[in-house]
Amino acid sequence: MARGRDPDPPCCQKYGVPLYGAAWVPVKEALKQNPKEEPEQDSDKVTTDEGSSPPPSVDTTSKGYLVCAGGGGEGHSGIPNALLLLDFDFASNSLSQIPVTKLNTGDDLPYRMAVHPGGEGVICSLPKSCRWFEWDAPECTEGSRLGLKSSEKVITQLEGIGQQLAVTFNREGSLIAMGGEDGYLRVFKWPSMEAILDKADAYAAVKDLGFRFIKCSVLNRTSAHLIGVTQVKILVFSPLIYLVH
Numbered sequence: 001m002a003r004g005r006d007p008d009p010p011c012c013q014k015y016g017v018p019l020y021g022a023a024w025v026p027v028k029e030a031l032k033q034n035p036k037e038e039p040e041q042d043s044d045k046v047t048t049d050e051g052s053s054p055p056p057s058v059d060t061t062s063k064g065y066l067v068c069a070g071g072g073g074e075g076h077s078g079i080p081n082a083l084l085l086l087d088f089d090f091a092s093n094s095l096s097q098i099p100v101t102k103l104n105t106g107d108d109l110p111y112r113m114a115v116h117p118g119g120e121g122v123i124c125s126l127p128k129s130c131r132w133f134e135w136d137a138p139e140c141t142e143g144s145r146l147g148l149k150s151s152e153k154v155i156t157q158l159e160g161i162g163q164q165l166a167v168t169f170n171r172e173g174s175l176i177a178m179g180g181e182d183g184y185l186r187v188f189k190w191p192s193m194e195a196i197l198d199k200a201d202a203y204a205a206v207k208d209l210g211f212r213f214i215k216c217s218v219l220n221r222t223s224a225h226l227i228g229v230t231q232v233k234i235l236v237f238s239p240l241i242y243l244v245h
Contacts, residue, residue, distance in 0.1 A: 018079070023115040025135075068086065074109070074127070081105045081108060084103075085103075110125070114167040117173045121134040166178060182201060184200050184201060224239060
């Protein structure tokens with residue numbers, strides 16, 4: 001008798017869209033970016049329910065969040081393009097069966113993404129440009145405070161730059177690097193978007209990027225180094241920039 005396929009464990013879920021990127025959310029940092037405003041108390045109102053408890057908040061020790069990007073691309077596949085915010089429970093090692101937030105991006109497929117380590121938001125590479133998304137912390141609902149929303153912030157330096165195959169922040173979130181399908185390599189200071197490296201059509205498509213930082217206490221500065229990967233080459237920019245402590 002043929003043995004059936006074992007069911008997926010609770011840490012493995014499907015959400016109806018092909019996924020191209022995923023990252024952990026720095027929950028504590030994200031919540032600091034969105035402090036919850038306490039409602040003003042009405043001095044004329046008398047509260048009689050002394051046993052009521054405050055709304056639940058995020059337990060950052062046993063719960064985490066993941067953000068994923070994907071979709072069906074352009075056309076009429078019927079598969080939406082979206083960012084998904086998922087809840088993960090460390091105690092039970094389980095993912096939420098339904099996304100906490102599903103943010104549709106229309107006809108634009110979010111093909112690559114990078115989460116800012118300081119909790120500022122998420123940047124996504126779309127077919128023609130990059131778009132910025134922010135964390136949202138609305139009124140607590142069923143123990144979940146964190147959400148995701150489109151940002152009004154437009155990063156003009158990343159408009160019309162084409163499909164980016166690699167997008168990454170450095171560990172401190174002070175630099176962002178991206179490599180395009182056209183071989184264009186860009187590095188900016190964040191959030192000023194001051195250009196540090198700007199190489200047009202210098203390489204084949206840039207597949208991946210990574211930062212390394214080396215501190216020098218004697219000179220009181222840190223050197224930033226960048227590695228890039230194309231189809232057949234590894235590129236090292238060393239040092240890329242010196243940052244004063």
